[in-house]
Amino acid sequence: MKLHKESKGTILVATIAVAVLGFLAVYFLEIWSLIIIIPLLILYGLVFWFFRVPNRDIVDHKENVIAPVDGKVVMIKEVFEDEFLKEKAIQVSIFMSPLNVHICRYPVSGKVIYKKYHPGKYLVAWHEKSSTENERTTVAVESLTNHKVVFRQIAGYVARRIVFYCNEGDTSKAGHEFGFIKFGSRMDVFLPLDTEITCKIGDKTKGGIDVIAKMKE
Incomplete structure (x- = not known):
């Protein structure tokens, strides 16, 4: 292994x-x-x-939004993303238990245009306010479909260390690794309002493999 x-x-x-x-x-x-x-x-x-690293065959994607982590979809809702987009977006949140693979992957292909680390609290990862109050990172990508997609690593009650390896200007490839969160945690993805969401609350996702949404070109 x-x-x-x-x-x-x-x-x-x-x-x-x-x-x-x-x-x-x-x-x-x-x-x-x-x-x-x-x-x-x-x-x-x-x-x-x-800390296992599973073998997964990652294919190229353009319109597809790929599950960034292994876990369970716990939230799909319209929100106002006020850090980078400054507009309404569809938030898809995936919770990872300590038993899930905790590799974090790019949900879309494109170019990294923003990254920032935020220190913060350690609310349980499924708490709605954890997205804005917990220790977290924010990354934005200009996708191949010319959309801005924001995604956020969020530390949970147990997780106390987030790492992300990407830098502004990097090429992102959907399904490929960009970071890691230790122990229980969550990933949020913020998508354009006209995105077709193909997952539902309660779905179990496999990072880098499952399609959770499709964006219009």
Whole structure:
């Protein structure tokens, strides 16, 4: 299983913690140490599972808006996007549980025209206000269909570290990685009002593969 590059620090800390706690459990509890060791090993395995990098065949897209993350669609609504677009847009929000792959991918192909990191709170990721009050990043892309699309990584109650690798002027390719969020979190995508939304609330998405919307040329 291939692991994401963001896993190195976390796995090192987890390995040390499991080794130390396991040693102490065996030293003080002897045979009863299994009560501690077995849950530790399960948690240790979940850390590796969280940072897995699945093999996915990413194809080229123009009009299609691709799911930027693995997760569950929790919101589709018309909102006013006041950071970059300064106008009404359709917001599609996808929540990621700690068991989902947490690689963040470009939802559309085009050119990166804006990026910004915002420190903030750590409300639970499915909270509506997390989009504007939590630690988050905002990226805007001028799509191949000549639309401006904004998408936002949002830290959740557990997630405390967001990384994004894109810069203004970069070429974005729908389905390809641009960042990572550690543990529970959310992605919001803001689309033009005339976009055809092809997903619905409750849908499970596979990042880089599933089409969640189509934009008019």
